[in-house]
Amino acid sequence: MKDNKITILGLLFFLLCAALGGAVYYLGERLSELHSRADELQQQRVDLESTTQALIAQKSVFTNAFKELENYSVNVAPDxxxxxxxxxxxxxxxxxxxxxxxxxxxxxxxxxxxxxxxxxxxxxxxxxxxxxxxxxxxxxxxxxxxxxxxxxxxxxxxxxxxxxxxxxxxxxxxxxx
The missing domain is CATH 3.30.70.60 (Ribosomal protein S6/Translation elongation factor EF1B)
Incomplete structure (x- = not known):
């Protein structure tokens, strides 16, 4: 019976080590996927920020152009x-x-x-x-x-x-x- 207990404990220990090894491998793969996704999202954030800055600059140009047009007057010829x-x-x-x-x-x-x-x-x-x-x-x-x-x-x-x-x-x- 003692041999069965040692065998069962050894088997349980082996299964525990295998489960821990599998968990470490799975979590490592998952972590690298998440790092990759975080890098993609960071790049998208940078792209969106530059696009936003460009749009803000264009809005400023259009706003200034409309302000100039409001001040523009047309002098009509008398005849x-x-x-x-x-x-x-x-x-x-x-x-x-x-x-x-x-x-x-x-x-x-x-x-x-x-x-x-x-x-x-x-x-x-x-x-x-x-x-x-x-x-x-x-x-x-x-x-x-x-x-x-x-x-x-x-x-x-x-x-x-x-x-x-x-x-x-x-x-x-x-x-x-």
């Missing part, structure tokens, strides 16, 4: 002639030649447009665009096509730096009473 003469005066002041002009009148929304073909030095034309921004009337360039100018009968040296532009300029005109 078509004031608009046309202002646009043409800037061209003359910058020595840009007007080849043709097509006044398109005022549309249903109150926008007047003038389409022109002009010729002059490149930098003079760029100065014209800048000067139009300083007119008392808010103007918008709605169409612009630039190309090299080829004056008739002129040498290649004479046409260097000159360009020809088809440009359409628009402005809002005050309604007639």
């Amino acid at each position: 078509e002639m004031a608009f046309y003469s202002g646009v043409q005066q800037v061209l003359q002041n910058n020595s840009v030649e007007i080849l043709s002009t097509r006044q398109q009148g005022v549309n249903a929304e109150g926008v007047s447009a003038i389409a022109m073909t002009v010729r002059g030095e490149y930098y003079a034309l760029m100065d014209v665009f800048a000067a139009w921004r300083n007119l008392p009337t808010t103007v918008r360039v709605s169409n612009l096509t630039l190309g090299a100018d080829k004056p008739v009968g002129a040498s290649a040296e004479a046409s260097r730096g000159w360009i020809q532009a088809d440009v359409t300029v628009e402005a809002i005109v005050a309604p007639k009473p």
